[in-house]
Every structure is written in C-alpha cells, then in structure tokens.
Amino acid sequence: MLLMPKRDWQWGYNEKHAVLSVSLGDDMEFLSPYGLKTLIPDAKQPLEFSVEHAKFYIDLVDRLSKSLSLNDALIVQIALNATAAHFLLKPQMPKSWFFKVSHQCVYSEVGKLLQLTTNEHSVLALVIESGLQASLMMIMSAECRLTDVKSLTQFETIKVMNDRLGPLPVGTRQVNAA
Template sequence: MLLMPESCWQWKYDDSYGVLGITLGSELEFLTPYKSKTLIPDALSEFEFNVDHARYYIELLDCLSKRLSLPDACLVQLALNATAARFLQKPQMPKSWFFESSDVCVYSEAGKLFNVKCRGERILVLVIETNLQASTVMMLDQECMLSDTKSLQKFETIKVMHDRLFALRAQQQIVAA
C-alpha cells in the first residue's frame, strides 16, 4: 500500500542519527540519508510537509509506479527521499565532468529515469529537479565511483548538464516467426 500524505507529517532533523527525517504520524518516522551539511537551514528544525511537498510526492509516486516494478515500500522510500532532496537540500552547481557526454539530446523532467555513464559504468538515476541547462539527479544504483577517491551512494544527488543524460535502452521484443 502506498503511503499518502497527511496533515500531521513534519520534516524534522534527527540529531541522534544526524540526518533529516519525516514524522509520518505518532508512531512512524522515516529517515532520509541527508546530513546537515547538504541541507538548507530550515531543514534543521521542525518544518511543515506542505502542499507543494505533498503534490510533488504524489506525482512522483505516480510516475515511479508506472516506470519501475518495485514493492510499494521501495516506491515510497524513493519518493520521500526525492521530495526531501528537491525541497530541503542546498542548491548545487553542475558537476558534469565526472560523466560521459551523450550524442542524443534528451527531454528532462522530474520523475524521469535516465542513465549516466561514469568510468564505463551505466548508473540509473532519477531526475528530481530540472531547468533549461541541467538536472539534479538522485542515484538509484548502490554506488557510483566518480574517481579513485570519490563516490556517490544510493539516494545521493548530483547536478549534471542535460548532455550527460542517456535515455534508457528500450526493451527489445523478439517475436518468433
């Protein structure tokens, strides 16, 4: 069952774990992987899960449920992390140099899935925010090695220029004659 927003939902920085959380009622709390250094100042105190957050979260759940075959709990986890990143992380500058360029122009919008290529590997990403030149994407694979000393973990975000996004390969259907 997909979790739908309620008026009692509140963002709250969890000092004991050092990450942003969201209270989903009196007995349920969800922790994001986002630490204080990546968050805007408002995220470090109690902050309302407002109508914009709810709308984005619901639209993302709808998109993801059509594009990914995952259990509901995983879809909720993706949507909550993406909502937190979209609204409560500090703005980023593009760091496209870590990724290979694509020869194909893509249309990027929140909720779309793409690959980025880094060090010969294809990494699945989710667009969480976009503008004319670049998109902020969230890693969906377990890890992306950017260099010998730097990596991104699942749910971490990075901003890249659109020419670094690769459309997902279409599933080829073979029909026997």
C-alpha cells in the same frame, strides 16, 4: 500499500542519526540519507510537510508506480527521498565532468529515469529538478564511482548538464534498493 501524505506529516532533523527525517504520525519516522551539511538552514528546525511537498510526492509516487517494477515500500522510499532532495537540499553547482556526453538527446523532466555514464560504468538516476541547461539527479543505482576515491551512494544527488543525460536501456524497470 502506498503511504499518502497526512496533515500530521512533518520534516525534522533527527539528532540521533544526524539526518533529515519526516515524521509520518503514529510513531513512524522515515530517515532520509541527507546529513546537515547538505541541507538548507531551515531543515534543522521542524517544518510542515506542505501541500506543495505533498503534491510533488504524490506525482512522483504515481509516475514511479507506472515506470518501475518495485514494491510499494521502495516507491515510498524513493519518493520521500526525492521530495526531501527537491525541497530541502542546498543548491548545487553542476559537476558534469564526472560523466560522458550522451550521444542521444533526451528530455529532462522531474520524475524521469535516465542514465549517467562515467568512464567505468552507467548508472540509473532520477531527475529531481529540471532546468534548461542542468538537472539535479538522484542516484538510483547502489553506487556510482566517480573516481578512484570518490563515489556516490544510492539516493545521493548530483547536478549535471543536460547533455550528460542518456536514455535508459530498453527494458530497464528495476532498481535495487539499499
């Protein structure tokens, strides 16, 4: 069953786990992977899960349900993390140098799954924010090795120039969640 936003949903900072969370009412709390250094200052205080947040979340749940073969719990996890990233993460500068230029032009839009390719491998990524020149991407693959010492884990974000975004291989409809 997909969770739909309610009036009592609220963002907060979970001190015990040192991450952004969303209280889902009825003693349920969703922990995001986003720590304090990546969050905007307002995220340290309790914030309402606004109508704008709810609309973004619902639109993403709908799009992911149609484009991925995942269970409802994974779709909710992806959509809540994406909503948190879209509204509560600090702005980022593009770090495109980690990825190869795509040989195919793709259209970047929020909620679209695309491929990013490093020197070693390709990863699945979700568009969180779409701009004319660059997009904020949430890594959907289990890991994205950028260098020998730097990697991103699932649900971390990186901003890249749109010329690095590639189409998904035919038949990609599965994400392995952590």
